[in-house]
Amino acid sequence: MMEKKHLFDDPANVKRLLRAIYVICAVLVGLDLLFLRHGMHEWESMIGFYAIYGFVGCSALVLVAREMRKFLMRDEEYYDDD
Amino acid sequence: MISLHPTVIFLIGGVLAGLVGRRAAGIIVLLTPALGMANLLYLDAEMTWQVDFLEYQLDLFRADKLALLFGYLFHIAAFIGALFSLHLRDRIQQAAAMLYAGSAIGAVFAGDLITFFLFWELAAVTSVFLIWARRTKRAMAAGMRYLIIQVVSGLLFFTGVLLLIQESGSIAFDYIGLDGPASWLILIALGIKCGFPLAHNWLTDAYPEATPTGTVFLSAFTTKVAVYALARAYPGTELLVYVGAAMTVFPIFYAVIENDLRRVLCYSMINQIGFMVCGIGIGTALAMNGAISHAFNDVIFKGLLFMTMGSVLHMTGRMNGSDLGGLYKSMPMTTVFCIVGAASISAFPLFSGFVSKSMVMVAALEEGYSSVWLMLLFASAGVFHHAGIKIPYFAFFAHDAGIRTSDPPLNMRAAMAIGAVLCIAIGSYPAALYALLPFPVEYEPFTAGHVLAQVQLLFFGALAFVWLNLTGLYPPELKSVNLDVEWLYRRLAPRLAMAVGGFIGRADHALRRVVLDGLDAAVSSVRRYVGAQGALTTSLSTGAATLWVAVLLGIFLVIYYARS
Numbered sequence: 001m002m003e004k005k006h007l008f009d010d011p012a013n014v015k016r017l018l019r020a021i022y023v024i025c026a027v028l029v030g031l032d033l034l035f036l037r038h039g040m041h042e043w044e045s046m047i048g049f050y051a052i053y054g055f056v057g058c059s060a061l062v063l064v065a066r067e068m069r070k071f072l073m074r075d076e077e078y079y080d081d082d
Numbered sequence: 083m084i085s086l087h088p089t090v091i092f093l094i095g096g097v098l099a100g101l102v103g104r105r106a107a108g109i110i111v112l113l114t115p116a117l118g119m120a121n122l123l124y125l126d127a128e129m130t131w132q133v134d135f136l137e138y139q140l141d142l143f144r145a146d147k148l149a150l151l152f153g154y155l156f157h158i159a160a161f162i163g164a165l166f167s168l169h170l171r172d173r174i175q176q177a178a179a180m181l182y183a184g185s186a187i188g189a190v191f192a193g194d195l196i197t198f199f200l201f202w203e204l205a206a207v208t209s210v211f212l213i214w215a216r217r218t219k220r221a222m223a224a225g226m227r228y229l230i231i232q233v234v235s236g237l238l239f240f241t242g243v244l245l246l247i248q249e250s251g252s253i254a255f256d257y258i259g260l261d262g263p264a265s266w267l268i269l270i271a272l273g274i275k276c277g278f279p280l281a282h283n284w285l286t287d288a289y290p291e292a293t294p295t296g297t298v299f300l301s302a303f304t305t306k307v308a309v310y311a312l313a314r315a316y317p318g319t320e321l322l323v324y325v326g327a328a329m330t331v332f333p334i335f336y337a338v339i340e341n342d343l344r345r346v347l348c349y350s351m352i353n354q355i356g357f358m359v360c361g362i363g364i365g366t367a368l369a370m371n372g373a374i375s376h377a378f379n380d381v382i383f384k385g386l387l388f389m390t391m392g393s394v395l396h397m398t399g400r401m402n403g404s405d406l407g408g409l410y411k412s413m414p415m416t417t418v419f420c421i422v423g424a425a426s427i428s429a430f431p432l433f434s435g436f437v438s439k440s441m442v443m444v445a446a447l448e449e450g451y452s453s454v455w456l457m458l459l460f461a462s463a464g465v466f467h468h469a470g471i472k473i474p475y476f477a478f479f480a481h482d483a484g485i486r487t488s489d490p491p492l493n494m495r496a497a498m499a500i501g502a503v504l505c506i507a508i509g510s511y512p513a514a515l516y517a518l519l520p521f522p523v524e525y526e527p528f529t530a531g532h533v534l535a536q537v538q539l540l541f542f543g544a545l546a547f548v549w550l551n552l553t554g555l556y557p558p559e560l561k562s563v564n565l566d567v568e569w570l571y572r573r574l575a576p577r578l579a580m581a582v583g584g585f586i587g588r589a590d591h592a593l594r595r596v597v598l599d600g601l602d603a604a605v606s607s608v609r610r611y612v613g614a615q616g617a618l619t620t621s622l623s624t625g626a627a628t629l630w631v632a633v634l635l636g637i638f639l640v641i642y643y644a645r646s
Contacts, residue, residue: 006411008479018548025545028538035530040447041455050535054542057463062550065338066557069564073339076561079572080220 025051085125087143088153088191089201091118092160092184096208100177108168111176115160115183122153130193138253141193147520151374152190152310154518156183158504159302159381166389166497167295178211179299186303190310194253195243198311202239205304206232212296213288221291227572228288232304235274242267258315269316275308276359277352279328283568285352286336290344290401294392297344301351301388302381309358309377318365323446326360327454329353330461336566337468341402341559343477344391347384350427350469353461354380360458361442364449367521372441375515379434379508383426386501387473390420393490393498394477400485403472403559408482415489417478419498426505428470428540429462434505436536437512437527444525462536463543470540471547476559 008014032047043049095114099107127150131142145153160183170176185208188201206229213225245264247253258265274281285305289297316322333349333356340346354376361373393416394409395401410417422433429435439462446455489495508515516523550556611618 008410021541021544021548025541028534028541031534032538035534039531039535040444041452044535048538050538051542053459054463054539055546057460058467058543058546059550061334061460061464061467062338062546062556065335066555068335069339069557069560069562072564072566073560073562074565076341076563078563 086121087131088122089184089188092180096177096180100173104171107173107176111164114180115157119157140197142197143191144193149190151518155378155381156187162497162500163299166298166494168493169491175215178208182208186307189307195255196253198255199240203236213292216293224288224291228284231284235271238267239271260319272308272311276355280567282352283566286345286348289348290342294396298385298388301384305355306377312362317362319363322359322363326356326363327457329356331457334464334468341404343401343403347387353465357439357442364445366445368441369445371519371521376438379438382501382504383423386423389498390416393494397487397490398485403476404561406477406483407480410478412487413489419502420474422502422505424470424474428466431533433509441525463539466540466543
């Protein structure tokens with residue numbers, strides 16, 4: 001029996017979702033050019049500050065966590081064999 | 083109308099649930115928070131219940147705005163949890179859940195430190211049954227560790243309270259502030275329950291081992307009672323600004339590499355409590371409002387996330403990211419609820435987290451904590467990464483693990499629906515929540531600047547996830563355990579104890595050997611003289627004996643004559 005095809009079974013739909021994210025990101029940075037943010041922190045008025053901070057922050061988070069695995073990761077049963 | 087102390091209703095409900103038939107228990111557990119809420123709404127906030135205890139007067143009920151907000155919140159959480167666990171045929175869990183909720187409610191309405199302590203301990207003892215009810219070896223051990231740590235925290239608290247009473251002579255539960263050893267002890271005790279760094283592992287250890295429904299209750303009460311107590315006793319304590327900021331940052335690294343999705347939520351819970359602790363540390367009206375409203379929202383959206391993961395565990399029996407994936411096909415409603423919870427914890431505009439967390443962040447900037455603000459901003463992006471994306475992605479999307487199941491039973495779906503509706507309602511119409519806050523709210527969350535900034539932060543966080551995934555840099559979900567502070571007491575301490583025990587054993591053995599060898603030598607030398615063939619004990623012939631007697635008599639005679 002053929003299973004019903006689901007939304008993301010079609011790679012084209014995944015592509016569409018990704019493209020939507022790219023477009024939204026571009027628009028959001030574009031909006032920064034229109035709105036002059038006058039925040040309380042000097043960095044806030046930098047164009048694209050939140051975008052850069054979000055991207056760099058998240059990438060750094062994952063890449064550091066990935067390195068942490070090298071010395072923190074143990075077998076799943078690590079605490080069980082006592 | 084008769085007014086009851088809010089806890090009494092839960093105590094009655096809990097005891098009844100333990101006594102009646104299994105089906106009736108579910109109904110009682112559902113009715114308890116509903117009746118409790120009705121009672122609370124009609125209760126005169128000025129009312130007092132006082133009891134004499136030794137030479138003190140205990141104040142069992144103090145309903146100021148702070149206490150009432152947590153009181154309402156705990157009733158809502160108890161109702162959602164009860165509905166979520168309605169299908170259970172396990173009276174121990176249902177009774178424990180009601181007694182636990184009632185204890186937490188008793189603690190937030192406590193007007194003095196002794197009453198607070200008693201309810202706090204009762205909450206610790208009743209909640210452990212929600213862990214043990216999983217009935218696995220791991221859950222038993224984790225529950226025991228949980229209980230020990232809760233009791234240790236309770237002892238620290240009580241010691242602090244005794245010292246404080248000695249100093250001030252008063253048992254009132256009001257502002258304490260960091261001043262002297264008593265206040266430190268109380269702060270540390272509360273910090274353990276809040277999951278302060280280094281004292282946070284009881285949470286990540288025990289909650290993921292609890293039952294699918296038990297974790298929903300656990301996540302609502304214990305830590306939030308501690309946040310409530312911090313807000314009452316330590317507002318404006320600067321140390322908490324930094325402790326809170328640290329709490330927002332360090333757990334998210336663990337959350338990224340953790341495989342058990344409920345444990346990921348536990349790490350993210352510490353991160354969210356960090357925002358509250360930080361806000362309490364800043365202590366301005368805006369920061370306190372932010373911390374308290376965030377506690378309110380966190381109970382709802384974290385409860386919702388734990389419910390969605392509980393549903394997955396209930397339906398599939400699996401909880402590891404490495405075993406899951408593709409569940410959106412067979413659990414579409416749970417998927418949607420999870421995304422709502424994820425959007426709320428990530429503070430997407432129009433979802434609940436946005437209207438509360440941003441108050442703490444703005445307050446940090448207003449008070450000149452720039453570096454703390456940057457940490458909080460990093461943590462905000464990070465929470466979206468691990469709770470907002472990772473949880474829904476690895477459970478419901480990612481690669482299809484081939485599991486075909488269905489959405490959970492109706493009661494579980496209904497409970498999740500209530501949570502999801504509350505997340506969106508509070509996020510879209512925050513004025514209702516703001517009206518309950520202890521300080522007047524002059525904050526406007528929906529300015530173009532706030533909204534755009536937050537949406538940019540989140541979408542570029544998502545973009546980073548896409549990039550890391552497409553390039554294969556994203557760490558895959560692996561069956562593993564990650565070492566954390568708990569290693570000290572789960573591995574090092576037992577090993578040290580074994581090593582010390584082994585050394586003592588060997589020394590003891592050697593010492594015994596020496597003594598035994600000495601005894602052996604003594605015994606054999608005694609045997610040489612007085613044993614069967616010993617020189618002193620061999621039997622001699624009658625003739626020889628006569629000869630010896632004659633010799634002795636001869637000697638006697640000689641001496642006798644010699645002397646006379």
